[in-house]
Amino acid sequence: MNNQHLRVKAIAAEAGQIALRHFRDASALEVDSKGPLDLVTAADREVEGFICAELSRAFPQDGIFGEEGSTIKGTSGRTWVIDPIDGTFNFVRGSQHWGVSIGLFEQGRPVFGVVNAPACGEIFAGGNDLPAELNGKPLQPLPAFRRDHAAIGIGIHPKIPADRGIAIFNEVIADLKLAYRVTGSSVTSLIDIAKGSVDGYVGLGIPSWDILGMLPCLEQLGVRTTIDWQKSGLDSDLAFACGSGAMLDVLGRMTQLR
Template sequence: MTLKAIQDQAVIIETLAREAGALALSHFETLATVSVESKGHLDLVTAADQEVERFVTKRLARDFPDDGIFGEEGAAHQGNSGRTWVIDPIDGTFNFVRGGDQWAVSIGLYEGERPTFGVIHAPVRAQTLVGGRGLPSTLNGKPMAPRAGLDVNRAACGVGFHPDIPVERRLQTLRFVLEDARMSFRCCGSATISLIEVALGQVDGYLGMGESTWDLMAALPILEQIGIVSTVNWDTIDLTAKLRFACGTPEFLTAVEPIVPFGATLDDVL
């Protein structure tokens, strides 16, 4: 793609994410009337998730008819361009249902078996992040500063666990963070929001156990442009994978390598 085509695509997807966020926010403001179903223990889906995904899917199919689509709530379209849009309509649904602000719309592009571009919009927090190959990463339209280093005297780590992860494995992870890595930890209930916090330097990195590809597809390309790397080995997984990964500055990844090395999987956890 030409630079202009990349920039035009970014404008289209940012506009779409903002409109999807406004739709989600309209449900958020009338939570008492929103239907909620369970996909598993502490794993919820709402009518808002489903409506937002339908909205985003319809627009992507119109604007990028040759591209594939893959969404958390079941959207699936096999394109012929080698590109797939990966949607998390509301990442942090549990927070959404409880009236919290830690949720976001996430739209990422998977191309060449890699995340290459993404937009995240967190409506309640008024944060919109855009970035990817050929584009600077921005927060609300302003360039984001590169992240580097790790101050061991005040290091902080975001953590996230899927409800299916055994309690003992969660405790082992937290024990490593606190005792071995000697970091404080934060757990907000949304991988996307946690990765925003990494981007803003509010935490040094993130440890995720049980996340899906839609949880990080938009965030990783944004983070890569500001010096943040991850342990995900895209050569060994597909879009349906459940992940065990770390994301942060290179120094952060070195600090957590004993518990989450490059290419780590969930095979030895579940």
């Protein structure tokens, strides 16, 4: 493992500890709203500030793009995409389904990422020259896809109109006849794919920072997405599916993702 991987994993680990301290005292946490059911806390801002400072120190030529407004252009052509706490609503409500996400975007695609789910004691990493791992140990290959008990995660951003969100569930349940899971956190749903709990994920209105940390790890496990990064920039709201080739063959029929 090269020094870059080690450094980013160390940053994610420390960032997770900062977030965890706030999580354990959530009743005293300052909570603001960016929109309906879209929360931001002092923990989000502190964690993003820490990650931004550490990445700038470690990789001064690189750009940074963070959920809470951190933006550095950079000169290297590489951009670190940060979600300090994906699943802030869960975080505020005391659920463990949240994570610190750091992903590297280079040459038009995600190439490396680290996700720390500190409330669960799990750090995932993977990407170029780094096989998918959990807490430093290789992740097991994904189970073979079985259509008769396939399950997917679903993520719908609060800004998506209710009728379109309902249409997604209608397609999954009535048309595709799939089991589904809703965690309230894109990064947690992607973790569920890595652990074999679900076979895929569909997201509607999802920002890039929610998924950039986990996608390179999943790619190492053979998971693909329908995202065309040449057409969808880092500031796009994404409508996409991800999973194995067999899962994408099933999800490709969903009209709401076209």
